[in-house]
Each structure stands twice: as structure tokens, then as C-alpha cells.
Amino acid sequence: xxxxxxxxxxxxxxxxxxxxxxxxxxxxxxxxxxxxxxxxxxxxxxxxxxxxxxxxxxxxxxxxxxxxxxxxxxxxxxxxxxxxxxxxxxxxxxxxxxxxxxxxxxxxxxxxxxxxxxxxxxxxxxxxxxxxxxxxxxxxxxxxxxxxxxxxxxxxxxxxxxxxxxxxxxxxxxxxxxxxxxxxxxxxxxxxxxxxxxxxxxxxxxxxxx
Numbered sequence: 001x002x003x004x005x006x007x008x009x010x011x012x013x014x015x016x017x018x019x020x021x022x023x024x025x026x027x028x029x030x031x032x033x034x035x036x037x038x039x040x041x042x043x044x045x046x047x048x049x050x051x052x053x054x055x056x057x058x059x060x061x062x063x064x065x066x067x068x069x070x071x072x073x074x075x076x077x078x079x080x081x082x083x084x085x086x087x088x089x090x091x092x093x094x095x096x097x098x099x100x101x102x103x104x105x106x107x108x109x110x111x112x113x114x115x116x117x118x119x120x121x122x123x124x125x126x127x128x129x130x131x132x133x134x135x136x137x138x139x140x141x142x143x144x145x146x147x148x149x150x151x152x153x154x155x156x157x158x159x160x161x162x163x164x165x166x167x168x169x170x171x172x173x174x175x176x177x178x179x180x181x182x183x184x185x186x187x188x189x190x191x192x193x194x195x196x197x198x199x200x201x202x203x204x205x206x207x208x209x210x
Contacts, residue, residue, distance in 0.1 A: 021080055021093045022058045024049060028080040031098065033073060034060065038106035038192070040068040041140035043113045047076075047095065056095065063097035068146060069198045073101040109191055111204060114138070116162070116186040124180030131163045138201075147200035149193050158206050162186070185209045 020027055034047040034056070049056040050073075060076060076095040116138060118128050129148075130137050136148045136159045150156050165182065186208055190201035 019080070021078060022056050023054075024052070024056060026056070026058070026078040028078055030078040032056075032076055032078065032095065033101065034076050034095065036060070036063070036066065036072040036074060038069050038071050039112045040066060040144070041114060041138075041142075041146065042190075043115055043187070047074075059092070059094045061094045061096055063142075065100070066142075066144075067198045068201070069106050069192045071104045071106055075099045075101060105197075106192065111189050111191050114188045114190050114201060116188060117181055117183060125184070127162050127166055127181045127183065127186060129159070129162050129166060131160075131167075136163065147193075147196065148188065148190075148203055149196065149200045150203045152204075155203050155206060158208075159203075183208050183210055 026032065033050040035050060035053065036047050037045070039045050046055045046057075047060045048054060058078070063074065066072070075098040077098050079094050079096045081092050081094070116127050116129055117125050118141070119125050128138055130139075137145050138148050139145045148159065150159065186206060188201070188203050189205040189207075190203050192198075193200035193202040
């Protein structure tokens with residue numbers, strides 16, 4: 001009997017010392033529920049851990065079906081990375097998407113901010129914008145793309161200026177390295193484009209910092 005209690009004590013201590021990750025001390029393999037809101041790719045776009053309604057401080061991965069303009073309640077699984085540390089930080093602990101519980105179209109008109117300049121490690125800061133025909137396209141860190149539309153011609157001319165810089169910058173050969181963005185930051189204030197909902201953000205303002 002004494003050995004039985006010793007075994008129970010050992011198992012309890014082993015479980016209590018299991019490593020946790022993130023501010024909520026999530027365990028590897030633990031399933032959780034998250035709220036993911038409509039501002040896909042925006043500044044501060046982070047999933048909220050339920051029932052706390054607070055950021056988990058862990059990135060969400062593999063949510064390939066996410067659409068701008070929709071609020072989601074989803075299931076995810078905690079995945080701890082245990083490989084070598086990479087120069088750029090490399091892969092890390094994350095929450096892996098595991099299914100949609102609910103999906104609801106956002107009906108409001110709240111504006112939010114989108115950063116068009118991204119740091120690429122190793123490499124310079126780049127403006128993530130290209131032009132296809134008459135459309136300006138911004139691609140998100142997940143690889144998904146969103147069209148940027150405008151009604152103010154001044155916004156259109158600013159986007160064209162960015163594109164002309166990018167077009168020259170990225171037309172390089174093996175003897176020329178891409179130039180860093182001449183802007184330290186470009187922040188777009190946007191809303192969902194109701195004429196192209198779920199596929200475009202309508203720009204109300206662009207703020208440049210050189």
C-alpha cells in the first residue's frame with residue numbers, strides 16, 4: 001500500500017510539473033475555443049481565448065477558410081514547438097485550427113487599421129502591395145489576399161505612388177538587391193467594402209511615415 005501511495009504522489013507531481021504555454025499556461029495538445037473577429041489582417045488582429053475573452057498571446061495557424069468581414073467561434077489545439085531555435089525566431093508554439101463552431105457576418109461599419117509595411121527577416125522592410133490591372137492587392141501574413149479600394153482620387157494616387165516604387169524595386173536581376181521601403185510605415189484606415197464584401201477593404205485614409 002505504501003508503494004501505491006508513493007506511485008500516486010509521483011504521478012501527481014509529474015502532472016503538476018507539465019509545462020504550460022502562453023499567458024494562460026495551456027498544455028500541449030489541449031483543446032480550446034477562440035473568438036476570431038471580422039478584421040482579418042488588421043493591426044491587433046489576435047484571437048481571443050474563451051471564456052476569458054482575452055488574447056492568448058499565441059498565434060493561430062491553419063485557419064485557411066477564414067474570410068474578412070465574418071466573426072467566428074472556433075476550436076483549436078495547443079501545439080508546442082520543441083525543435084531548434086531559428087535565426088528569425090522560426091516556428092514557435094501555436095494554436096492550430098480544429099474546426100468552426102459558428103460563423104456570422106459582421107453588420108457594422110467600424111473602421112480599423114491595416115499596416116502595409118512588413119518586416120521580412122532576414123531582409124529589408126517592404127510595402128506589401130501590387131497592382132493587377134486597375135486593382136490594388138495587399139497580401140496578408142497568412143498568404144491570403146485582399147483588394148484595397150478607394151473613393152477619394154487622392155488615395156488612389158497615393159496607392160499608385162506606392163506601386164510605382166514597388167514595381168521598380170522588384171524588377172531586379174542577380175546583380176541588384178531589392179531596396180527597402182522608403183516609408184517606415186504606411187497605415188491604412190479601412191472599412192469593409194460593401195460592394196465587394198469579404199474580398200475588399202475600402203480605404204478612408206493613408207498615413208505615411210518616412
